[in-house]
Amino acid sequence: MSLTPEQRLEAYHLMRTIRRFEERCAELYSAGDIGGFLHLYIGQEALAAAVKYATRPDDNVITAYRDHGIALAKGLEAGRLMAEMLGRTTGVSKGRGGSMHLADVEKRMWGGWAIVGGHLPLATGLALADDYNGDDRVTICLMGDGSTNIGYFHEALNMAGVWKLPVVWIIENNEYGMGTSVKRASAVEELTEKARAYNMPAKRIDGNDLQGMVQEIGEAVEHVRDPENGPVLFEAVTYRFRGHSMGDPERYRTKEEITEAQRRDPIFLWAEKLIEDGVATQEALDHIGTQVEEEVAAAVKFAKESPLPELEDLYDHVYAD
Amino acid sequence: MSMPTNVLDTVAHATGQTETKTYREAISDALWEEMERDESIFIMGEEIGVWGGTYAVTRGFYDHFGPERIRDTPISEMAIVGAAVGAAMNGTRPVAELMTINFAFLALDAIINHAAKAHYMFGGQFTVPVVIRTTTGGGRQLGATHSHSPEHIFAHFPGIQVAVPASPFDAKGMLKTALRRNNPVLFVEHSTLYQRRGPVPVDDYEVPIGLADIKREGTDVTIVSYSKMVEISLKAAEQLEAEGISSEVVDLRSLRPLDKDTVLESFKKTNRCVVVEEAHQLYGVGSEISAVIMEEAFDWMDAPVQRVSTADAPLPYSAELEQSALANPSKVVAAVKAII
Numbered sequence: 036m037s038l039t040p041e042q043r044l045e046a047y048h049l050m051r052t053i054r055r056f057e058e059r060c061a062e063l064y065s066a067g068d069i070g071g072f073l074h075l076y077i078g079q080e081a082l083a084a085a086v087k088y089a090t091r092p093d094d095n096v097i098t099a100y101r102d103h104g105i106a107l108a109k110g111l112e113a114g115r116l117m118a119e120m121l122g123r124t125t126g127v128s129k130g131r132g133g134s135m136h137l138a139d140v141e142k143r144m145w146g147g148w149a150i151v152g153g154h155l156p157l158a159t160g161l162a163l164a165d166d167y168n169g170d171d172r173v174t175i176c177l178m179g180d181g182s183t184n185i186g187y188f189h190e191a192l193n194m195a196g197v198w199k200l201p202v203v204w205i206i207e208n209n210e211y212g213m214g215t216s217v218k219r220a221s222a223v224e225e226l227t228e229k230a231r232a233y234n235m236p237a238k239r240i241d242g243n244d245l246q247g248m249v250q251e252i253g254e255a256v257e258h259v260r261d262p263e264n265g266p267v268l269f270e271a272v273t274y275r276f277r278g279h280s281m282g283d284p285e286r287y288r289t290k291e292e293i294t295e296a297q298r299r300d301p302i303f304l305w306a307e308k309l310i311e312d313g314v315a316t317q318e319a320l321d322h323i324g325t326q327v328e329e330e331v332a333a334a335v336k337f338a339k340e341s342p343l344p345e346l347e348d349l350y351d352h353v354y355a356d
Numbered sequence: 357m358s359m360p361t362n363v364l365d366t367v368a369h370a371t372g373q374t375e376t377k378t379y380r381e382a383i384s385d386a387l388w389e390e391m392e393r394d395e396s397i398f399i400m401g402e403e404i405g406v407w408g409g410t411y412a413v414t415r416g417f418y419d420h421f422g423p424e425r426i427r428d429t430p431i432s433e434m435a436i437v438g439a440a441v442g443a444a445m446n447g448t449r450p451v452a453e454l455m456t457i458n459f460a461f462l463a464l465d466a467i468i469n470h471a472a473k474a475h476y477m478f479g480g481q482f483t484v485p486v487v488i489r490t491t492t493g494g495g496r497q498l499g500a501t502h503s504h505s506p507e508h509i510f511a512h513f514p515g516i517q518v519a520v521p522a523s524p525f526d527a528k529g530m531l532k533t534a535l536r537r538n539n540p541v542l543f544v545e546h547s548t549l550y551q552r553r554g555p556v557p558v559d560d561y562e563v564p565i566g567l568a569d570i571k572r573e574g575t576d577v578t579i580v581s582y583s584k585m586v587e588i589s590l591k592a593a594e595q596l597e598a599e600g601i602s603s604e605v606v607d608l609r610s611l612r613p614l615d616k617d618t619v620l621e622s623f624k625k626t627n628r629c630v631v632v633e634e635a636h637q638l639y640g641v642g643s644e645i646s647a648v649i650m651e652e653a654f655d656w657m658d659a660p661v662q663r664v665s666t667a668d669a670p671l672p673y674s675a676e677l678e679q680s681a682l683a684n685p686s687k688v689v690a691a692v693k694a695i696i
Contacts, residue, residue: 126479128478130479138481146478156434160439163442187434191434193430197430353514355485
């Protein structure tokens with residue numbers, strides 16, 4: 036599975052959008068416009084983009100609380116996402132969810148979920164429903180490295196394995212679960228080893244290599260789509276350039292370590308490749324950057340101008356009927 | 357949520373024949389009939405299929421509906437509830453069975469954070485039409501970890517409904533309602549009621565979730581209870597009647613929604629109340645009913661509300677010792693007499 040030149044430029048646009056969206060979120064958080072917890076995706080953009088090109092639009096995606104990037108990749112509008120950050124009625128979750136709970140049922144983006152590992156059995160269930168109804172969708176479940184140590188991981192993967200459900204589990208290994216490194220938290224350092232217990236093929240992939248991931252995940256998605264095959268697992272090795280959330284003192288790593296990791300910035304790597312392959316000039320890429328700046332600015336403007344929820348609507352949606 | 361105000365109107369939509377069924381048969385029939393009616397319903401849980409259910413509620417289901425719709429699961433409560441929630445969000449109507457409510461503690465996060473919150477937290481985008489069936493109750497010498505009655509804990513949280521039927525009629529009618537609506541429901545059956553018999557309409561009917569029922573009319577005292585404790589309360593009411601005291605027994609039928617109106621209406625008639633619960637007293641249903649009466653019917657109070665609850669100790673194994681910890685008709689009679 037390889038990307039067309041148009042898709043490669045579009046992917047660059049998407050990754051730049053995620054990056055800029057996150058930078059603006061950080062600013063708005065510092066200014067007090069965004070409250071609660073805020074977990075940025077900066078440094079991990081390539082995986083969100085890879086999922087977009089490795090799946091069909093009607094495939095399911097579900098993730099944890101670091102969900103802005105994949106929400107943008109799944110086609111949710113930046114303006115409505117930013118409105119959710121600002122707690123506005125125009126937000127994707129009408130201001131009830133916030134940064135950690137971005138979803139769009141029409142686009143089959145089933146949410147960010149804020150309890151570590153809690154969404155893993157939900158992924159099993161999404162796939163179970165499709166399997167039950169004879170739909171050939173695949174469910175992509177993204178998770179952090181930290182979630183592989185919680186009971187949910189074991190139960191959800193085992194159940195999906197027993198029932199051969201169409202799930203592609205993708206661990207985003209950014210090396211730290213909050214401030215605890217993988218080697219201090221997991222008895223096995225290569226997290227793919229955990230898949231063996233559930234009889235799943237597993238592979239470690241470079242989480243900053245967009246083209247490589249589109250290829251690997253794309254093939255896996257089609258493999259899993261065959262109901263005979265059952266789930267697979269990836270460990271995408273990447274790095275987050277910012278803290279776990281805003282207000283992370285980052286005592287657990289050095290500035291040098293971050294600087295070293297930034298040498299493999301996925302957006303930078305992708306730009307280099309586009310120029311090298313003659314797909315784009317630096318000028319063209321700069322132009323995309325300008326476009327992105329305007330688009331994200333428009334998203335912020337839309338959010339800021341959107342109404343806050345009416346206080347009397349507090350009880351809306353507690354029950355469905 | 358709008359509810360019919362006249363309790364008697366809702367007792368049975370069916371006006372025709374009834375037949376005698378056990379509580380187990382009533383629940384089993386509700387599941388069977390709804391699965392025949394609606395193909396999006398399937399059941400998942402431990403030992404529900406080949407084994408036939410540890411309380412035999414789903415005996416015969418596996419052979420009839422097959423392994424896709426009657427899904428034996430690994431021992432994985434977090435995943436049973438979590439996967440059922442995910443499947444419910446994505447267009448099916450799962451019934452997740454937890455063998456006993458004691459194991460629901462393992463699934464607390466999936467029930468409270470996911471089943472109950474998914475609809476609200478995403479602005480109403482997802483509906484979670486999941487029914488989590490489980491059994492509650494002590495008194496069977498199962499020791500401290502297998503004898504809890506913690507259904508009120510789940511009822512604390514907005515977003516989920518908690519049904520606690522006491523009779524075959526209510527069990528079948530409320531389960532049908534749960535399977536036909538779009539809210540997550542924790543459906544709590546009592547493990548010592550499965551053999552109890554009672555009239556059940558032959559025709560299709562529903563009992564709303566959120567409406568209490570007067571199980572016995574009376575004038576001197578209101579006894580509020582639910583699940584197995586309704587039976588205890590009715591026995592106490594008989595003993596009291598022999599002594600010239602007329603008791604009205606209100607069966608809450610669901611802990612959330614809580615039908616305050618029926619409780620208050622009865623209380624305003626009797627001016628006295630005893631709550632009977634099969635749970636420890638602290639922060640329980642009795643506390644809640646007492647508060648409701650104090651807040652909304654203070655001027656009608658002739659005596660303090662009394663609570664009959666499980667003793668404030670883990671339930672022990674030894675039979676007589678265990679029984680001494682639980683509510684029984686004598687304790688209810690004593691509580692009523694204390695305020696008459």
